[in-house]
Amino acid sequence: MNSNLKDELKAAGKRMTRTRRAVLNILETSKYPLSPTELYAMLQKDNVAIDLVTVYRNLTALKELGLVTQLELHQEGQFRYEIKEGREHHHHIRCKNCGRIVDLLLCPLKKLTALIEQETRFIVGDHSLEFSGWCPKCQ
Ligand SMILES: [Zn+2]
Ligand SMILES: [Zn+2]
Ligand SMILES: [Zn+2]
Structure with missing residues (x-):
């Protein structure tokens, strides 16, 4: 450690x-x-x-x-x-078949967040975004 x-x-x-x-x-x-x-x-x-x-x-x-x-x-x-x-804020993808999870070490939502704040005058605190699909082994 x-x-x-x-x-x-x-x-x-x-x-x-x-x-x-x-x-x-x-x-x-x-x-x-x-x-x-x-x-x-x-x-x-x-x-x-x-x-x-x-x-x-x-x-x-x-x-x-x-x-x-x-x-x-x-x-x-x-x-x-x-x-x-x-580890910065990031998202995950999970295999629908075997349950394998992979870290997606990125967040594509910065622009969208700015847009939402502009449109709604909210201050965005956090968000969730999750992907699922089929891993290479389960395709
Ligand atoms: Zn799988
Ligand atoms: Zn993670
Ligand atoms: Zn994010």
Whole structure:
């Protein structure tokens, strides 16, 4: 884990537990947002002694600390988590067949946002945009 994250955790006055560190490490290296059950399976593979309830609890704590982002993809019915540090606002694409998710490290909506603000005089806070389709394996 990079030292920035550790500093942030310290600054937040939370004890850096071993499990929390393990959770962060996995999220840091993952290329797509993980569900608690996927994370749990990965922790078990790494021989981290943890139960699913503790995984949920850790994720909630990390979310409250502002270290991870929680997202819910359309028609999945579960939350996923990804590390916040080093990742700007972005979107996702999900395979309709196998459920594979890929980070789209871009946002094409800046112009549209400006237009909406102009038209409606709203100040746009956030937006959601999600793609789905068929991954190379499922085509
Ligand atoms: Zn697929
Ligand atoms: Zn993502
Ligand atoms: Zn966006």
